[in-house]
Amino acid sequence: MPDEDNKSAPKEQLRSIVAKMDKMDYFKILGSAPGDDDRVIRKNFYARSRKYHPDRYHYVDDPEFVQLVTAVYKQVSEAYNVLKSPKDRNAYAKAIEADPDDIRFDPAEAASGKNKKEYDGGTGPGAKYYKLAKQMLSTRNLPAARTNIKLALTMESGNEHFQALQAEIENA
Amino acid sequence: MGKAVGIDLGTSTSCVAFFDGESPVVFANEQNETVIPSIVSFLDQGRVAVGTPAKDRVIKHGRETVYSAKRLIGRKSFSSEVKKARALMPYEIVDGENDAVNIRILDKEYAIPEISALVLRELKRTAEASLGEDVTDAVITVPAYFNDGQRQATKDAGTIAGLNVLRILNEPTAAALAYGYGRGTDQRVAIYDLGGGTFDVSVLEIGGEVYEVIATAGDTYLGGDDFDDRLIDHLADRFAEQFNTDPRTDLVALQRLKLIAEDTKMKLSKEEMVHVKAPVLEVDGQVLAVDTQVSRGLFQQLTFDLVQRTFAVVDEAMQAARLNVNDLDGVILVGGSTRMPIIHEMVEKYFFKKPDTSINPVVVVASGAAVQAHALTSKNADSLLLDVTSQDLGVGMAGDIMETLIARNSQIPVEDSKVFTTSSDNQTEVRIRVFQGESRKSSENELLGELLLSDLPKSPRGIPKIKVTFEITADGIVQVAAKDEATGKESNANLDISGGMSSDAVAEAAASGQEIELA
Numbered sequence: 001m002p003d004e005d006n007k008s009a010p011k012e013q014l015r016s017i018v019a020k021m022d023k024m025d026y027f028k029i030l031g032s033a034p035g036d037d038d039r040v041i042r043k044n045f046y047a048r049s050r051k052y053h054p055d056r057y058h059y060v061d062d063p064e065f066v067q068l069v070t071a072v073y074k075q076v077s078e079a080y081n082v083l084k085s086p087k088d089r090n091a092y093a094k095a096i097e098a099d100p101d102d103i104r105f106d107p108a109e110a111a112s113g114k115n116k117k118e119y120d121g122g123t124g125p126g127a128k129y130y131k132l133a134k135q136m137l138s139t140r141n142l143p144a145a146r147t148n149i150k151l152a153l154t155m156e157s158g159n160e161h162f163q164a165l166q167a168e169i170e171n172a
Numbered sequence: 173m174g175k176a177v178g179i180d181l182g183t184s185t186s187c188v189a190f191f192d193g194e195s196p197v198v199f200a201n202e203q204n205e206t207v208i209p210s211i212v213s214f215l216d217q218g219r220v221a222v223g224t225p226a227k228d229r230v231i232k233h234g235r236e237t238v239y240s241a242k243r244l245i246g247r248k249s250f251s252s253e254v255k256k257a258r259a260l261m262p263y264e265i266v267d268g269e270n271d272a273v274n275i276r277i278l279d280k281e282y283a284i285p286e287i288s289a290l291v292l293r294e295l296k297r298t299a300e301a302s303l304g305e306d307v308t309d310a311v312i313t314v315p316a317y318f319n320d321g322q323r324q325a326t327k328d329a330g331t332i333a334g335l336n337v338l339r340i341l342n343e344p345t346a347a348a349l350a351y352g353y354g355r356g357t358d359q360r361v362a363i364y365d366l367g368g369g370t371f372d373v374s375v376l377e378i379g380g381e382v383y384e385v386i387a388t389a390g391d392t393y394l395g396g397d398d399f400d401d402r403l404i405d406h407l408a409d410r411f412a413e414q415f416n417t418d419p420r421t422d423l424v425a426l427q428r429l430k431l432i433a434e435d436t437k438m439k440l441s442k443e444e445m446v447h448v449k450a451p452v453l454e455v456d457g458q459v460l461a462v463d464t465q466v467s468r469g470l471f472q473q474l475t476f477d478l479v480q481r482t483f484a485v486v487d488e489a490m491q492a493a494r495l496n497v498n499d500l501d502g503v504i505l506v507g508g509s510t511r512m513p514i515i516h517e518m519v520e521k522y523f524f525k526k527p528d529t530s531i532n533p534v535v536v537v538a539s540g541a542a543v544q545a546h547a548l549t550s551k552n553a554d555s556l557l558l559d560v561t562s563q564d565l566g567v568g569m570a571g572d573i574m575e576t577l578i579a580r581n582s583q584i585p586v587e588d589s590k591v592f593t594t595s596s597d598n599q600t601e602v603r604i605r606v607f608q609g610e611s612r613k614s615s616e617n618e619l620l621g622e623l624l625l626s627d628l629p630k631s632p633r634g635i636p637k638i639k640v641t642f643e644i645t646a647d648g649i650v651q652v653a654a655k656d657e658a659t660g661k662e663s664n665a666n667l668d669i670s671g672g673m674s675s676d677a678v679a680e681a682a683a684s685g686q687e688i689e690l691a
Contacts (some may be wrong), residue, residue: 046382049558054585055646056556058338058548070585074643077583085494108579164571171570171595 014068021072025096025103026079034093038086045080052076082107122159126152130162137169145169174306176338176549177299178346178541180313181288181326183242183395184368185508186210187535188295189542190303193550196350196539199302201294207534212290213237214277221691222294231427234262236277238287240397243369245284245329246322246672248618249273253393262423272325272672283673285329286681292333294690310335311545313537315370316342316562317390319608320620320650325672327647332681338548340647343367344374345385345559346540347506351531352378353543353555359501360386362489364519364527365537366482366509369395373486375493375500384558387492387581389485394478396437396509402474403433403466410464411452419462425453432462440468441511472514479518486522492581503527508534559584561644568605568614577642580610587643591657598630604640606650625654 027033030044050056054070083089091107121127121134133148149166156162178196180187185207189198198206201223208223214236215221221229229237240261247254248271258265266281268274274281292312299307312335314326323340330337344363351361358379365372372390376383404420407429412418419425432450439446445467451459472479490496503519505527510516519527547553560581566574567590577588592602602625609617628636637657644650655662673681 042377042379042384046379046384046558049382049556053556053558055548056553059551074585074587077586078588081579081582081586108576112576160571160573164569164573167570 011065011068014065014072018068018071018075021075023103025100026082026092029075029079030083032083034089034097038084041080041083041089045076045084048076049073121152122156122161124156124159126155126159126162128152129155130159130165133165133169137165137172140172142169142172145172173549174308175299175303176309176311176545177296177307178311178313178538178543178545179292179295180343180346180535180538180541181242181291181329182210182368182537183240183370183397184210185534186291186295187538188299189535189538190299191539191542191546193546195354196542197302198535198538199298201298202301208291208294209239210242210288210291211237211239212241212287215691216278218687219689219691220290222290225691230262230431231424234423234427235264238263238275238277240369241275241284241287241291243397244273245288246319246325247273248321260426262427269674269677270672283677283681285325285332285673285678286685288326288329289332289681289685290688290690292329292335293685296333296335297690308336309338309545309549311339311341311346311541311548312337313341313343313346313541314648315365315367315390315392316344316372316374316388317370317392318648319563319618320648321618321672322392323647323649327649328673328678328681331678332685334682334686338545340649341541341544341557342372342374342385342388342559342562342648343537344372344388344506345376345383345557346538346544347504347531347536348374348376348378348383348385348540349543349555349557350536350540351504351528352383353381353540356381360495360499361502361504362486362500362523363504363506364482364486364510364515365506366515367395367507368509369397371395371482371485373482373489375489375495381555382558383555385560386495387489388560388562389489389492390562391481391485394481394485396507398478399437399475399509399512400430400433402478403436403471404429406466406470406474407433407436407448407452407462407464411460411462414463415453415455415460417453417455417460419453422453428452429462436466437471437512440466440471441513444468468513475514479514482515483518483522497523497525500525504531505529506533506536559646559648561586561648563608564610564617565606565608565642565644565650566614566617568607572613572615574607574609574612574614574617578644582644584644584648585646587641589639589641592625592638592640594628594631594633594636596633599633600628600630601626602628602636602638606642606652608650620650623652623654628656629658 032044052073088107095105121130129148129152133145136145152162178189187207189196200206209227211226213221213226213229249267264276266274266276296307312330327337344365363374370392371394374388375386408420449463451461453460503523510533547555561584564576564580565578566576569575604623606620607617611617625638639657640654
């Protein structure tokens, strides 16, 4: 941890903290454990903030030191952003239990990714052509993909997923 | 180093304060005003009036007098706010650099930060006169809901005014700091901040001089000005009924109505009924006056939807904070517009508690900024602010979808990275559009800028891996860095995503701006 009076030795220390943090899960970064409640998570976040928030060292005239302490703190805020809500905290705890290497698991991204995967064309009249277009795209048969997505869009012109796929095909 | 102050650069009024570790002091100018109108008026070659003398010139010298510049700062020339201003403002708004707007006065063009810089210089002068020392550094506040471009432009204004900007600080956070500092109690509070042009609400947890913003929400198109507009319309309609002519088509009459409306609004905070009688329009040498009674009830009827809109924003913040009103220990009113009795009433109804009236809603933001300026410049500061970003930051994907990288209400400073690749063989450039806003559709959000990754080595599609890191600094400003994962080299990327003035233009304005003499 940075020493209030001596700024040269702590730079080494900060460098090793940054390196260590890259391999730590979010609970360890905050000094917490799965099962901690909101209150404990917050208390630990405040303790880390008092120690590593760059504003504590704003007066220090050493850009490299400030950069290092900021690098440490960005990891702290990232950890807190994931662990502060019980829902994301649980999802994260489960993810690292299932795969201890998945220490940068992002519950919000996983949730939106899941929604994306779940989309299968819906139940509208264009669904059949959407699926075909997707299939054709995966086999790089672009003309066929183009025709099918156009058909799908004539049936459901406002469907955002269809529009997204069409753009993807056009860019491919 | 000289002294560091806190500055509240408001839409309607501005204020400067200083904190030495004991208690914050708000400085008064020679006219004994602690709060000055954020108005700048160009007198003649190279001289400007700032504050009340500038306000006195609004009607007779409308084309040379700029007010509500904050409504334009960091906005794009095609935004609805700019379009509205072009129609209503007596001064001339023209297109500027990078989609920003300039104001043309006496055949010279000024970027909006240059105008705001004149207000900042006036406040700096006031502080220096009171302190008897140079002021070199400042914390400048902005609405929490300001986006990257608006924050950057405000920071530019500080630089042009010759100030080292220690921090761009959110107004409600500053208010919480001024409120909580030294009280030593742990509590959870909501800040309801209705200013001249913007509305913010923030929910904070205060514990042992740590001020954590849990959630914030806002509307940068909602403020006291909008309440004035309703009264302007009402008064103009009465006038039109009587004289069969619409005073809104005359810019001078419109300025008069604006001042009358503002004055009437303030009187209605103290009185139940106001008799409005004032000259509005001159026709063939004859002065036509508006003459009507306005009751507080009528005014509340005219503006009730505006009040309701603030509570939709409050709902949003409370939900994001995962709290209900019973979880709060206090509600604090900030901003001159909260002096309207209807706001007190509705806040009490919503939160089931009387708002705190122990602080002055007009100077509290500057005081908090001063406390933060002290914290950032001293070794043993006891307060620590932990703030959040108010809007989602993301990149535009195919099909008008914004992929969020950093969600609103995330603690800052923070960063996230994403790996980009090519979609066709031998592609040497990738364009990435960066957005900020609440919508899932890119087109409904604010385009911060376009990032161009160029000079990619030719290779089959999908092979290049460019890691782009998006950082939100403690100022709430976005910074981008790109790295080629294959070579480990910094990528050739145009990283200046904030629109508005280039750093060269800011430096030039800082130099030439000093030639403008404050009257």
